[in-house]
Amino acid sequence: MGSDNDKHGGTEATGPSHFIRDIIRQDLRAGKNGGRVATRFPPEPNGYLHIGHAKSICLNFGMAEEFGGTCNLRFDDTNPDTEEVEYIEAIEADVAWLGFDWGDRLYHASDYFDQLHEYAIQLIETGKAYVDSLSGEEIKHYRGDFYTPGKESPYRNRTVEENLDLFERMRAGEFDEGEHVLRARIDMQSPNMNMRDPILYRIRKKPHPRTGDAWCIYPMYDYTHCLSDAIEGITHSLCTLEFEDHRPLYDWVLDQLPVPCHPQQIEFARLDLTYTITSKRKLKQLVEEGHVKGWDDPRLPTLQGLRRRGVPPAAIRNFCDRVGVSKADNRVDIALLEHAVREALDKHAPRATGVLRPLRVVITDFPEDQVVQVEAPVHPKDPSFGTRTMPFSRVVYIERDDFMEDPPRKFRRLAPGREVRLRHAFVIKCEEVVKHAGTGEIVELRCTHDPSTLGSNPADGRKVKGVIHWVSAAHALEAEVRLYDRLFTVPDPAGHKKTDFRTFINPDSLEVLTGCKVEPGMADAPPETRYQFERLGYFCTDRHDSRPGHLVFNRIVTLRDTWAKIARQQGKQAR
RNA sequence: UGAGGAGUGGUCGAAUUGGCAAGACGUCUGGCUCUGAACCAGAAGAUUCCAGGUUCGAGUCCUGGCUCCUCAGCCA
Numbered sequence: 134m135g136s137d138n139d140k141h142g143g144t145e146a147t148g149p150s151h152f153i154r155d156i157i158r159q160d161l162r163a164g165k166n167g168g169r170v171a172t173r174f175p176p177e178p179n180g181y182l183h184i185g186h187a188k189s190i191c192l193n194f195g196m197a198e199e200f201g202g203t204c205n206l207r208f209d210d211t212n213p214d215t216e217e218v219e220y221i222e223a224i225e226a227d228v229a230w231l232g233f234d235w236g237d238r239l240y241h242a243s244d245y246f247d248q249l250h251e252y253a254i255q256l257i258e259t260g261k262a263y264v265d266s267l268s269g270e271e272i273k274h275y276r277g278d279f280y281t282p283g284k285e286s287p288y289r290n291r292t293v294e295e296n297l298d299l300f301e302r303m304r305a306g307e308f309d310e311g312e313h314v315l316r317a318r319i320d321m322q323s324p325n326m327n328m329r330d331p332i333l334y335r336i337r338k339k340p341h342p343r344t345g346d347a348w349c350i351y352p353m354y355d356y357t358h359c360l361s362d363a364i365e366g367i368t369h370s371l372c373t374l375e376f377e378d379h380r381p382l383y384d385w386v387l388d389q390l391p392v393p394c395h396p397q398q399i400e401f402a403r404l405d406l407t408y409t410i411t412s413k414r415k416l417k418q419l420v421e422e423g424h425v426k427g428w429d430d431p432r433l434p435t436l437q438g439l440r441r442r443g444v445p446p447a448a449i450r451n452f453c454d455r456v457g458v459s460k461a462d463n464r465v466d467i468a469l470l471e472h473a474v475r476e477a478l479d480k481h482a483p484r485a486t487g488v489l490r491p492l493r494v495v496i497t498d499f500p501e502d503q504v505v506q507v508e509a510p511v512h513p514k515d516p517s518f519g520t521r522t523m524p525f526s527r528v529v530y531i532e533r534d535d536f537m538e539d540p541p542r543k544f545r546r547l548a549p550g551r552e553v554r555l556r557h558a559f560v561i562k563c564e565e566v567v568k569h570a571g572t573g574e575i576v577e578l579r580c581t582h583d584p585s586t587l588g589s590n591p592a593d594g595r596k597v598k599g600v601i602h603w604v605s606a607a608h609a610l611e612a613e614v615r616l617y618d619r620l621f622t623v624p625d626p627a628g629h630k631k632t633d634f635r636t637f638i639n640p641d642s643l644e645v646l647t648g649c650k651v652e653p654g655m656a657d658a659p660p661e662t663r664y665q666f667e668r669l670g671y672f673c674t675d676r677h678d679s680r681p682g683h684l685v686f687n688r689i690v691t692l693r694d695t696w697a698k699i700a701r702q703q704g705k706q707a708r
Numbered sequence: 709u710g711a712g713g714a715g716u717g718g719u720c721g722a723a724u725u726g727g728c729a730a731g732a733c734g735u736c737u738g739g740c741u742c743u744g745a746a747c748c749a750g751a752a753g754a755u756u757c758c759a760g761g762u763u764c765g766a767g768u769c770c771u772g773g774c775u776c777c778u779c780a781g782c783c784a
Contacts, residue, residue, distance in 0.1 A: 150722080177784050212783060269782060278780050279710045314782055324711045326780050335782035354784045378712055378779050400713085402777095407719080455732065457721050459714090462777055466719045469733045479746060514746070545744065554742055590742085600742050624719095667743045696744045 151458035153399055157196060157369060166368040166394070170202030173240075173367050174228065175358065177209045178220035178342070182227045184434040184449070184470070185411040188404040191453035193371055194233040205365055206235040210243050211357050213339040221342065227436040232446045242357050243343045245364055249352050250304070252360060252390050253315060253333060257296045261389050262333060263289055264299040265316045272314070275321070276329050283321035283329040303336055306349045310336045317356075319385060327382045331355055359383040363392035370396040373403040374460065404456060405464040407624040409434045415627060415634060424638055425620070429676075431687050432620040432642050442617060443663050443673025443689035448477035464625065474690050478663060478671045483511045483518055486556070486602045487651040487666035487686070489614055491530035493606065494578045496561060499527040504605075507587065509557040521654050525558045528606040530650045532668075535601040536578060538566060541703055545599040545696075547578070553599040556667065560586040560597050602668050609650035612684040614672070616644040649686075657681045668692065 157170060172193040176182065182190075197204035206228060210216050228235070256262035265288045267275060277283035291299075303313050315334035323329055333356040338349050359382075362370045370383075377400045387395045405411060410419075411434055419425050419433070428435055431442035439449065452473040456465050505525045512518035535546040535553075547553045552562045565579035585592050619639055623629075626637040655664065660680065663673045670691035679685035 175784090179784080209784065215783075272782075273780080276780065281710085281780095283780095311782065326711080329780090332782055337782085351782095353782075358784085374713070375778055376784090380712090402714085455720080457732095459721070461714055461721085463720060466733065469720070472733060475745090484743080509742095513743080543744090556742060558742095560742095586742095588742095597742085599744085602743075665743085665745085668745070669743090670745095692743075692745045694744075699744080 152460070153192070153196065153369070153371060153401060153458055154199075156397075156399060157200060160368070160397075161200065169366075169368055170197055170200040171205070171366055171368045172197045172202065172371060173205040173207050173362065173365060175207045175209045175242075175361075176224050177212070177215075178217065178224060179212070179215040180220060180413045180417070181428045182224055182436045183411050183416065184406060184409075184436070184439065185404045187231060187436060187449050188453045188456065189371070189373070190228060190231055190233060191450055192401070192458060195454075196369065196371070202368070203238060204233070204235065205238040205240055205367070207240040207361060207365070208242065209354065209358065209361075210241050210341070210343060211351050211354060213337055213341040213351065216342055218342045223437065227440075230440060230446055231436065232450060240361075240365060241343055242352075242361050243341060245357070245361055246344060246348055246352070248364060249357060249360055253300065253352070253356075254297065255391075256317070256333070256389060257300060257315075258293055259389065260293065260318065262296070262315055262317050263291055264296050264303070264313050265289070265330075265332075266299075266313050269311055272332075276326065277321075279326070282323075285321050286316075286330070289318065289330070300334075303334070303350050304348075306338070308336055310338055312336065315350075317382075317386070319382075325378060325381055327355065327379050328385070331382060355379055355382050356386060359386050359396070359398075360390070360392065362396040363387055363394055366394055367396040368394075370398045372398060372400055374400050374462075375403075376400055400460065401458050402460055402462055404453075405462075406434060406470065407464055407467045408619040408621050408626070409467065410621070410627050410634060412627060418635075419620075422635075424635065431615070431617050441676050441687065443661070443671065443687050444474050445477045445481070445663070448474045451477065467619065471690050475671070475693070478665065478689065480515075482663045482665045482671055484509070484513065484667050485652055485655055485664040486523065486604050487612070487614065487649060487664075487669065487672065488530045488532055488602065488604050488609070489616075489646055489649050489669065490533040491648070491650045492533045492536055492575065492578065494529050494531050494561070494580055494603070496527050496529070496559075496582050497564070497579050498581045501527055503527070504608075505558075505587070507558045523557065523652050523654070524605045524608040525555075526605045526607050529555070529603040530606055530609060531555075531578075531601055531603045533575075535599075536563070536575070538575070541700070543699055543703075546601055547599065551599075552583075552595075552597050553601050554586070554597050555603045556600050558587060558603065559583060560591060600668075602666075604650045604652050606650070608653050610653055610656055610684060611647075612649045612651045612655075612686055613678075614646045614649045614686045614688065615675070616646060616688045618642050618644075651684065651686075655684065658684065663689065665692075 174190050174193045194204045265286045275284045314332045316330045319328045321329045334350045337351045380398050383398050429437035429441045452470050506522040507525050508520050508522050510520050540548045547563050549563050554560050559582040561580040561582045563580050567577040569576050620642050621637045622639045623637045626634040658674050660674050660676045665671050671689040672686040675685040
């Protein structure tokens, strides 16, 4: 069984190079940073991680590992308004689950609050920062806009002593939120809005998840991030494109202060996926409005959702390697993720039988009381998985889809008068279709079997075209199966200016099937056990709802389904 | 009317110093098969955003345009 902890199965193959790898290589060749590579993954603990974060995690940890460096996990926890320990814990669990190890390098920006405060005082002393007493509204007006240069605040030229005094009193809690802020003194005329005297500290009279009541002033991202990087000795500070405009400020702050090093910020394009959304705000909306059942709903691209769905972490790592790293906006086809999932699972998932929509089949020429234990490989391509046995008896269930009374062309399954192979067992022939007297619904098939076909082809050399799966009615386990499909019906649900993304929610993204029949060998499957249900897809026992005696399976992904494609085309032609 | 980025098959994405436009996913064919899976073999699909220019030769260099993305939180 594919262990989730086999760290790097699937990421071995170093894909084609990308510009960040090239930069690091060049830096190493040039002897920069003393040959060191140090990265970090810096989440803000105000939400759950999703597939987009996975790209960043894989990149940061991946570069460190590739070049013999280190990657820190650092929480960017500078805003007590929105951040919670619950998220901190979930994020740590997610990164670990993904397969990365930060060793003893778990940090928080809040670890540096004292140092940051010290640096702020230095900035004030060197005239690079000042306390502004404009209101929020005024600051906004003074800042100007894209086309209008900003105006300097009347408080911009306070003396160092006055600034020091005010800042100290801000820290001491003498003022209310919004009364004063600490600002960098840069350039109100700058065409880059980030350089128009950005705010460094604001007053927030909120307890912090980690520092409690120790502070009532909190540093802003732009000030905190670069300094945290420098304090940790980060060499390459990888972030997404929207921070490109912030780089001059990142560099400016570091240039003003006696920091131990000056990390290089490099921006790359964030990952977007078709048929889903990754915006924190929209994810939150889906959860809170009940369109999905929580942050770990298996339809969500959150790491928790993917995990619950049954996606192996190695598949996510592999996927992240394949999407590449560039600066172009992109939307990766979710089929690539599905491919990575199938690839990982094909290799590692034991095979099993599950009948989702059972149709009763009576083998009329099979003795009532006889049970044959048929043997089947657990993994047809990997003998090390061993074999299993499945009981075969007079009454079995097959998939309703595997029988058609009036089959179309190319249908290779069961139909009146036709033969089909029951996988790993006998060839059977459909002799009679029994229907409900009132509704006309097919309730049972009556078939005969060829006793010579267990483990061998028909002696007379006739070809049996179809193979279908089955499970013995007397021995089958009952199970609930949750069929998941894409959450949205369009590739870019958030990209329609005039239409809210919620209108594209796929009404069939979840179908719950009860009364499914699965082979008895799965009776003791613990939660988070993955199988391939042959001919159907990959399934995983639900983390929370499944237990031995009460099996609940999530469909991770279907197998590639050529027949579905043919049927679709035939349907189209018929129309 | 500002600044910073980005444009390569349907989707991602490669392409030393300018030298035959990789690869993957997807699509389509065929083969194999006790999973219509997997696997194997093959195919189609590209005026490299546009227009000029330099050059024996341009995705790459130059000029001019076009389109898209990001930025006006005391969020990150």
